[in-house]
Amino acid sequence: MDSQISVKNMLAELLAISHPLTSFDMPLLDAHGATLAEDIFVGDQVVLHRGARIRSPQIGLAASLGISRLPTQPHPRVVVISAGDDLVEPGQAIGEDEEFETNSWMLATAAREAGAVAYRVHTIPENHEQLRAVIEDQLVRADLIVISGESHDGSFELIEEVLRELGDIESVIPNLQGSARHCYGIIGDDGIPVITLPGESMSAFISFEIFIRPMIRSMLGVKNVFRSTVKAEVTKDIESPIGLTSLVRATLATSKEGEPLVTPIAEQDDLLTLSQAGAFITVAADSPGYLKGEKAEIIILDRTI
Numbered sequence: 001m002d003s004q005i006s007v008k009n010m011l012a013e014l015l016a017i018s019h020p021l022t023s024f025d026m027p028l029l030d031a032h033g034a035t036l037a038e039d040i041f042v043g044d045q046v047v048l049h050r051g052a053r054i055r056s057p058q059i060g061l062a063a064s065l066g067i068s069r070l071p072t073q074p075h076p077r078v079v080v081i082s083a084g085d086d087l088v089e090p091g092q093a094i095g096e097d098e099e100f101e102t103n104s105w106m107l108a109t110a111a112r113e114a115g116a117v118a119y120r121v122h123t124i125p126e127n128h129e130q131l132r133a134v135i136e137d138q139l140v141r142a143d144l145i146v147i148s149g150e151s152h153d154g155s156f157e158l159i160e161e162v163l164r165e166l167g168d169i170e171s172v173i174p175n176l177q178g179s180a181r182h183c184y185g186i187i188g189d190d191g192i193p194v195i196t197l198p199g200e201s202m203s204a205f206i207s208f209e210i211f212i213r214p215m216i217r218s219m220l221g222v223k224n225v226f227r228s229t230v231k232a233e234v235t236k237d238i239e240s241p242i243g244l245t246s247l248v249r250a251t252l253a254t255s256k257e258g259e260p261l262v263t264p265i266a267e268q269d270d271l272l273t274l275s276q277a278g279a280f281i282t283v284a285a286d287s288p289g290y291l292k293g294e295k296a297e298i299i300i301l302d303r304t305i
Contacts, residue, residue, distance in 0.1 A: 005172040006285070007210060007245045010182075013170075014211055017186055017193045020221035021076060021143060025069040028059050034072035035115075035220050051223045076143040076219040078111040080104045081121040083131060083149040083159055084199065089122070102201050102271070103148040110208050111146070114216040126155045132162045139187070143219060145194040146212060148204050156181060159196050163187060167194070175285055176210070177244040178269075179203050201271050206247055209280070209301070228300045232260035232279075234290045240283040249277035250298065262298050277301055 023037030031054045040048035042065060048058055054070060062070055080103075087101040088094045104120045111118040119141065124134055126149075138145060149155035160183050163169045167187030174182060180198040187194050195212060197204040209227075217225040233255070240246040249268055253261045262281055267273050280299040283289055290296050 003172050005174055007174050007176055010172060010174050010184075011211055011214060014184060014193075014195065014215050015218050015225075017184075017191075018144070018215040018218040021074045021219055023071050023073050023221075026072045027069055028062060028067075031070045031072050032056070032059060034070075034075065035222055037071040037073040037221065040067070040070070051221065073221040076116045076216050077119065077141055078108075078116040078144045078146060078216065079119045079121060079138040079142040080108045080111065081124070081134065081138070081145065081147045082199075083124055083126055083147065083155045085126050085155075103197070103199065103204050106201065106205060107146055107148070107197075107208055107212075110205075110213070111216060114213045115220050115222070116144075116216045126158055128158060128162060131158060132165065135162060135166065135187070139190070139192055142192055144212075144215060145187070145192060146197065146208075147194065148197045148199050155199070156196065159183070163194060163196070167191075169194075174207075175244050176206070177241060177246040179207065182207065182211075202269055202274070205274065206280075209299075210247065229282075229297055230260055230300065231295045232262040232281075232298045234281065234292060234294050234296050235261055235263045237292050238264055238281065238283065238289040238296075240287060240289040242288060243285055245285045246281075246283035246289075247299070248281040248283065249273070250279050250281045251276055252278040252298075252300075260298075262296065 034054050036048055036050055036052045036054055039046045039050045082101055082104040086098045088098050090100050108118040108120040124130060147159055149159045160171060163183060167185055169183050169185035171183045180203060182196060184195040197207045214225050238248055249265045250262045255261050262279055265273050265276055279301055281296050
């Protein structure tokens with residue numbers, strides 16, 4: 001039976017298996033865009049700080065100091081797999097009871113935005129041996145594997161069964177409104193982290209932002225593992241069920257006084273509105289929500305204020 005887990009505890013367990021990758025020296029041009037793995041000193045002065053993104057000013061400074069290589073933190077390699085016999089690649093003809101494959105495209109690009117090198121694996125049939133073969137093949141190029149599968153058609157159970165053959169897996173339901181079962185753990189001889197997400201796209205997106213993005217950032221070894229948060233005034237009442245953490249998609253604006261305002265999007269389950277969201281309004285599990293005019297903590301998805 002799946003155990004209930006708080007968002008905070010689940011995130012802590014995921015970060016515990018998401019260690020920074022081993023650093024290595026790279027030539028200056030190749031290091032562009034990577035993360036600096038060590039402080040660079042000139043005498044006793046730090047001239048380049050560990051955790052900084054290596055951009056043109058950092059490369060120019062290194063060259064001016066006669067440094068030809070920089071110690072870099074490699075970008076995690078994230079393999080994204082979607083399982084489902086009814087999933088059709090965009091651009092192909094779609095039949096009855098089929099749907100266009102969405103999650104691997106969305107999650108792979110989200111992983112890249114978080115700083116990873118992402119590989120999208122073509123949708124595969126729900127066959128035990130074939131699924132196991134695909135996952136084992138991907139272990140050689142993965143620092144993290146993300147798999148999505150539907151709970152209503154048995155694919156999630158199949159994924160969990162295969163993963164348990166390959167490693168140590170936990171199955172839980174986070175106390176997150178609108179979410180469903182997740183599995184996570186380490187698989188393969190090298191102990192590669194893996195996490196499975198629900199097939200419903202909105203749930204998968206929220207789980208990526210709350211759980212997987214911090215895993216990727218932790219593997220990068222950067223200081224800003226989490227997205228920025230601010231307090232903002234809520235412009236509409238928000239109701240939230242007691243016992244569940246809610247992450248309400250919202251748009252951001254600025255008041256005449258220059259203070260941030262946040263407005264919940266009306267259609268929370270509609271993927272068509274996903275691109276409108278600039279923030280999550282966070283509602284704690286022990287809170288019934290917010291009244292108009294109250295201040296809420298928000299997670300900024302897109303810096304617009």
